[in-house]
Amino acid sequence: EAQVTQNPRYLITVTGKKLTVTCSQNMNHEYMSWYRQDPGLGLRQIYYSMNVEVTDKGDVPEGYKVSRKEKRNFPLILESPSPNQTSLYFCASSLIGDPGGYTFGSGTRLTVV
Amino acid sequence: AQSVTQLDSHVSVSEGTPVLLRCNYSSSYSPSLFWYVQHPNKGLQLLLKYTSAATLVKGINGFEAEFKKSETSFHLTKPSAHMSDAAEYFCVVSDRSGGSYIPTFGRGTSLIVHP
Numbered sequence A: 001e002a003q004v005t006q007n008p009r010y011l012i013t014v015t016g017k018k019l020t021v022t023c024s025q026n027m028n029h030e031y032m033s034w035y036r037q038d039p040g041l042g043l044r045q046i047y048y049s050m051n052v053e054v055t056d057k058g059d060v061p062e063g064y065k066v067s068r069k070e071k072r073n074f075p076l077i078l079e080s081p082s083p084n085q086t087s088l089y090f091c092a093s094s095l096i097g098d099p100g101g102y103t104f105g106s107g108t109r110l111t112v113v
Numbered sequence B: 001a002q003s004v005t006q007l008d009s010h011v012s013v014s015e016g017t018p019v020l021l022r023c024n025y026s027s028s029y030s031p032s033l034f035w036y037v038q039h040p041n042k043g044l045q046l047l048l049k050y051t052s053a054a055t056l057v058k059g060i061n062g063f064e065a066e067f068k069k070s071e072t073s074f075h076l077t078k079p080s081a082h083m084s085d086a087a088e089y090f091c092v093v094s095d096r097s098g099g100s101y102i103p104t105f106g107r108g109t110s111l112i113v114h115p
Helices: none
Strands: A004-007 A010-013 A019-025 A031-038 A042-051 A054-057 A076-078 A087-094 A108-112 B003-006 B010-014 B019-021 B023-026 B032-038 B044-050 B056-058 B064-068 B073-078 B087-095 B102-105 B109-114
Touching (some): A004 A087, A010 A019, A019 A031, A019 A087, A019 A108, B003 B087, B010 B019, B023 B032, B032 B064, B032 B073, B044 B056, B073 B087
Parallel strands (some): A010 A108, B010 B109
Antiparallel strands (some): A004 A019, A019 A076, A042 A054, B003 B023, B019 B073, B032 B044, B032 B087, B056 B064, B064 B073, B087 B109
C-alpha cells in the first residue's frame, strides 16, 4: 500500500530534550515536506526536500532540522524543543512536476512541557 | 508568488442543505488547485484536484469544485450535506514558482453540520 509513515503518533517530552520524528514513504517520491498545524493558522511548512541531500527552509524553520540521506526517509529533528513547538506535525510527499496531489502521513501530536 | 485565501474560517449548515466553501487564489502561472479534507484526529485526505483539464472537477463523497480563472476562485460545493462531512477543509494552490511545484495551503474552513 502506498503510504507515508510517521512515528511516533503521540509524544510528550520535556523542554530541551532532543527528539526525532521519523517519516518514511514507499512511493519513490522526490519531494518530501514537514508541516505543523496549529489552531487558526492552518498548515505551515517547516522544511522541504526536492531530492536526496537537497533541503530548503519553509515558512517556519526556526528550531527544527531535517536531513535527506535516503530518498524514502525525511526525519524532523528538534535539537532543543520548547513549549512553543507543541503542535500537530505532518509529513507529506509527492512526485516533483506532477501536481497530482500529496500523500500525507497520519500526523504526530507533540507536547513539550 | 502564489497564495490562497479561504474566505470563511467556519461554515455552518443543516444536514441535507447545500455546502459552499470559498477559496480564492493568486498565481503567476497556470496553477494546480486542490481541496483536502481533515476529519477530527485524522490526517489530510485529497478530496479533488484541478490540473488544467476540465474546469468542473468532481471529487469523492459527492463534492465538486469549479475552476474560474476570471474570478481566481476554486469554490468547493456539495448539493446536500451529510453529518459525516463535518471536518476541516483546506484549499491548496501549487504552481511552477521557482521551477518546481511547492504547495501553499489556505488556513482552513471548519464545516459544521447540524442535524
